[in-house]
Amino acid sequence: MNVSSLGFRTDLALLTESGSLVEDRGTHLVVRSPDNPSYFWGNFILLARAPVAGGEREVVGAFRTEFPLADHVSIGIDAADIPEESQAAFEAAGLTVDVATVLTASALVPPREVDAEVRALTSEDDWEARARLSQQLYPSTSEEAFMTYARQKNAQERRLVDSGRGLRFGAFVDDTLVSTAGIFVTEPGLARYQSVETHPDHRRKGLAAAVVHAAGRHALADLGVRTLVIVADTDGEAIGLYRRLGFADVERQLMMEQRSGEWASLDG
Template identity: 35%
Template sequence: MLVRSLGLTTELALAATRGTVTDRGDYLVVETPDDPGYYHGNVLVLPAAPQVGEVAYWTRRWGGELGRNKAIKHVTLWWDGIAGDVGAAAELTAAGFQVTTNQVMVADAVEAPQGGFDVRPLAPSEISATADLAWANGDRHDEPYRQFLQRRAAWQHALVSRGAATFWGGFDGTELVASLGLVPVSGVARYQDVQTLASHRRRGLAGALLAAAARHALANGAARVVIVAEPDSEASRVYSRVGFRTLERTASALRPPP
C-alpha cells in the first residue's frame, strides 16, 4: 500500500523497529508482539478514511488479522491522508470508536535558549528514568500502565544501545525533569515522548530539549525533524514558537477494551 502522509510514514517506520508491518496490498497490519495492549502498536492501516457503510467491514478485517490474538482487546484503525479527514465519524462513534486528529509539524531548524538547565543525551542506563518521569506525569497509576511504560522504556533502551535513536534529558541538578527521543527514520528524524515534569513547565525546558536534539539530528544527516501534536494544543504552540510549521493533519480511530 502506498502511503502519502509523512506522519504515517514515520509512525510505520517506528513501529517496524519494535514489531512488524505487513503489507496486504490494500491495507497494512501493524503488530507489536511484546505488548498486545499497546493501542498504537497493534493497528490496521487503511488507504483512506472509512466512509459510510465501511466501518463494519474494516472492523471485521481487523478481527481477521489481529483479533486472533485474544490478548489484544482494543481495535485501532489508522488511515492515510494529509487533511485530517475523519470519514464516517458518526458511524465510527456509533460503533464505539473515539476519533482523533493530529497535527504533523516539521522544521528545518529549531531555535530556543538553553536556559539554566543541563541538557544532554541520555546514556542507555538512564533510559529507564524516562518511564519514571512519565509515571509521575500520568493520569493513570495502575499496574497495566506501569508495565506499558516499562516495556516502552525497554524498547527505547534497545534503540539507544544500538545507535538507532538518541534520547535527551533535561536535568535540575541531578534530577531528570524533562526528556524526549529523536529517531532517524525515512530520511527525517521523528520526535518521541516529549515530556516535562509538571513542576518545571513553562520554563523553556521543552524548547531547549527540542533545539538540542534537532541540531544533533540535522548535523547527522536528517533532512528535517518531525513531531506530532494534538491540534491547537499548548504543545503545538510551543513547537510553533521554536520553529515548527504544520505540514499535514492525520486522523485515526480507537475502540478501547470493553
C-alpha cells in the same frame, strides 16, 4: 500498500526498525508489536482510505479479529481527513477521532536558557527514570501495568539508539529527569521526534523546548538530517511551542481509538 502520510510513514519506519511487524493486506496494513501489546500505536490497523459508507463497524470488527486480546482499538487512515458521515459512524461505533498535525523544520530557533542539565539518556538509571516520568503523567492506570508498558517502550527505543539512529534527551533538575524527547532517523535526511513529555510540576519553564531543541540540533549536526518531523495534537498546547521553535504545519494525521479497562482513562 503505499503509505503517503509523512506521519504514518515515519511511524512505520521506527516501529519496524525497533522490532514491530507490518503485514500488508493490500487495502490496509496490520502493525503488531508482540513484545508490547499495550502499546496502542504499536498494535493498529492502517487503512489506505476511509471505508465505504456503512463499513466503519466492519473495520472495528477487523481490528478485533486481528487483536482479539487487546484492551484497545487503534485505527489510522492514510488520508488528511474523512467525510463527516464516516467520522460520525466511527464515533457511533465507540471510537474517538483525532486529527493530529504533522510539522517539519530544517532549522530550529534557539529557546531561552533553562536552569537544568540537558543531555542524552545513557544509563540504566536514566531510562528507568524516563519510564517513571511517563508513569507519573498517567496516575489513573495501575503502576504495574503502566511500568510494564513503559519499560517495553524503552526497550524498543533503545534498539533504535543501539542501531545509531538517534538518542533520547532529557532535562534534569537536581539530578531528577523532568522532561524528555527522542529523535530518530527514519530514512536518509529525515528524522522523527518521539514522545515529548514533561512532568506537570515543571511545565511552562522552557524545559520541553530545551529538550526538543537539543534533540533536533543533534539530528541536524550529527546524523546527516535535513528535515525534522514532529506530530502534535492540533488543539494542544505543545503545537505552539513547536511553531515557536521553527516548525511549520505540513499535513494532518488521522487516528481513531477506543480504550477499555484501566487504559480507558489514559490520555495520549
